[in-house]
Amino acid sequence: MTGEVHRMSKNKIIITDKTKKSVGVIFQFVEGIVSIDVVGDGNCIDAEAKIFFLFTDGTRMNLEADNKFNCEGDASFYFGLDFGRHEEIRLLRTKLIETIRIYGYQNKVYQYDFPVKEANLFKDTLGCI
Numbered sequence: 001m002t003g004e005v006h007r008m009s010k011n012k013i014i015i016t017d018k019t020k021k022s023v024g025v026i027f028q029f030v031e032g033i034v035s036i037d038v039v040g041d042g043n044c045i046d047a048e049a050k051i052f053f054l055f056t057d058g059t060r061m062n063l064e065a066d067n068k069f070n071c072e073g074d075a076s077f078y079f080g081l082d083f084g085r086h087e088e089i090r091l092l093r094t095k096l097i098e099t100i101r102i103y104g105y106q107n108k109v110y111q112y113d114f115p116v117k118e119a120n121l122f123k124d125t126l127g128c129i
Contacts, residue, residue, distance in 0.1 A: 013121050015100075015112040025122060034079040034089060036126070044071040044105035051075060051102050055095040056119070061088060075102060093127050096120065 013025040026037045038051070049065040065075040066083070079089040096119040102110045114122065 013118050013125070015114060015118055032081045033083065034126075036077045036079075036092075038073075038075045038077075038100075038102065043073045043108065043110060045069065045073060045075050045102070046105050049075050049103055051077065051100060053092075053097055054099040054101075055091070056098045057095060059091070059095060061091055063088060069105070071105075073104075089126075093123060095123070097122055 015025065028035045028037070045065070045067065047065075047067065047069045049067070051063050051065060053061040053063070055061070063077055063085070066078045067074060067076040077085075079085040096116070097114045098119070099111060099113050102112075104110060
């Protein structure tokens with residue numbers, strides 16, 4: 001009734017690390033802003049934590065999270081409108097992710113390697129929303 005456009009991915013993309021910890025990736029689109037939320041590993045994440053993307057072609061990209069400190073393991077990244085990051089969202093929509101590395105509380109590192117199926121699902125889902 002408000003005329004607001006809101007889209008969300010149907011399912012989380014689940015990625016598991018070598019220690020069997022996993023994170024889910026959720027996509028949302030609301031009024032010109034795309035958000036990617038990496039959720040649920042249960043570790044503390046600093047405000048403005050860093051996430052590093054390694055793509056299968058060797059390209060790298062670094063982002064600073066847009067979230068507050070939390071111990072749910074949630075890191076949020078916003079794209080579009082005032083947030084900018086237009087080139088970054090283009091890379092995520094067109095390249096396959098090989099690995100993400102999240103720097104959490106007190107620089108603890110969490111690394112997740114993307115299987116090809118999940119890398120394609122990430123790219124395709126982001127392209128749809």
